[in-house]
Amino acid sequence: MDDVSNSTVSATSTPREIRMAARAGRISSTTRGLARGFVQAGVVALPKDLANDFLAFCQKNPGPCPLIEVTETGRTGKCAADGDLRTDVPGYNLYRDGELVDQGHDIGMSYGKDLVWFAIGCSYSFEYLLEEAGIALKGLKEGHGNPLFVTKIMCERAGAFHGPMVVSMRPVPNEKVGLASCLSGKLPLGHGAPVHVGDPSLLGITDTGKPDYGMPVEIGEDEMPMFWACSVTPQAIAKERRLPLMITQRPGQMFLTDYKVLSMMV
Template sequence: MALGTAESAVAARTRIRAGRHAGPTSGLAPGFAQANLVVLAADEALDFLRFCVRNPRSCPLLEVTDIGSPHPVALAADADLRTDLPRYRVFRDGELVDEPTDVTRYWREDLVGFLLGCSFTFEWALAAAGLPLAHQAQGVNVPMYLTSRRCVPAGPFAGPLVVSMRPFAPEDIPRAAAVAARFPAMHGAPVHIGDPAALGIADLSAPDFGDPVRIGPGEVPVFWACGVTPQAVALESRPGLAIFHAPGHMFITDRAHVEFDCQEQAL
């Protein structure tokens, strides 16, 4: 698959910033990694950093911005985290208060942005390996579920692991797991394969985020740690202000997928 050019990532962010794209970002800027967004006050940032270190599968940390700065200098120096995602979710004291397309009015000089790895990168690698993805074939957002597994807490941050699910034929699962494992900065290998009840998931047709997918005859659900986990944690930890991406509406970086491929980097 072609990697595209740096301009394609810039062009996608420009369209988003101008309000010309407000939907999910899957398929935008082909070849370029995308990221989950978490924004918190500086006095909560160190505890959240500890949370990421203790929960690397769900919160693989790519970048932390300077206090008050909306610019991710390592991943896309010209970008603005206040405007360059198609849709956001704003929480106050653990309550969802807004889902805007621009968070400039919420930005404060004490805010810190965290960018976390996104499964779109290993999805790119799965597709390149000839492993089709049900949600893409069905034209929907990937399904995501709250689980009964608890994250390792850090300070006030505690809560359930969120997982995303992709079904595969049994014979394809070892290869899918091996491909995803090459991208530890993008959630890596699956955390569970098979019975959803083992994760406390009662009904695969009723995801907590995203959309349900049809599971074909004989296919097995495969679950990955998901970057929506911090949003579930925010419901329990109740920070005064927290800003996130809307599920599936990611930040597009200037970094190519292959830069996060451990196998590629080892060559």
């Protein structure tokens, strides 16, 4: 399905309105900025013989994979009373043997009926806190997402799941680095505090102008690069480990929960 604009939904839409619009196939572009103030989630679906390993992986690696809900039917009962992870995301990726083989809205129902579904936290949630605090985000201002990098930080192994952590990078004005770290740290469901601030080479990143995923963002002289764990990590591990089957959301196209960001802060 081709991307269309989010003309039927907005920042003031309710999470349910976003979910129903996605379910009906009326939107397929980014959910960033929609239903402002509510927690967004990425999705991962796996065969049952891999589900326990991934559950353990999330528990051992809450930074890249903050677990929100697990369901064997796809239907959510906690984070969204009438939600369905198989239908309420604008678009899905289908991976076989680690390779991306298909994309589209119908993948969730076509391939995901017998899979175990996971909702995991998304950085869009803590970005709301940064924006509300007056911390401008270049990726958002420039109309594209944040650059993502595969690091040399190895996630803690859980069965079939082991490999490097993926991080997202945001340049933040030097005087606001402490505030950004503090605010994001209060939202573990949104990846929590940054895993690193400053020199990218310490993460094994040799060139911030050449991200592994997404578009580069310039780092100004008065800015510091901040790196947060990213929920793309499972996709990168699926590719590296050549997992037989995995479904995820398409980049930037998340599941809207009924959880308010402010109520999830610790």
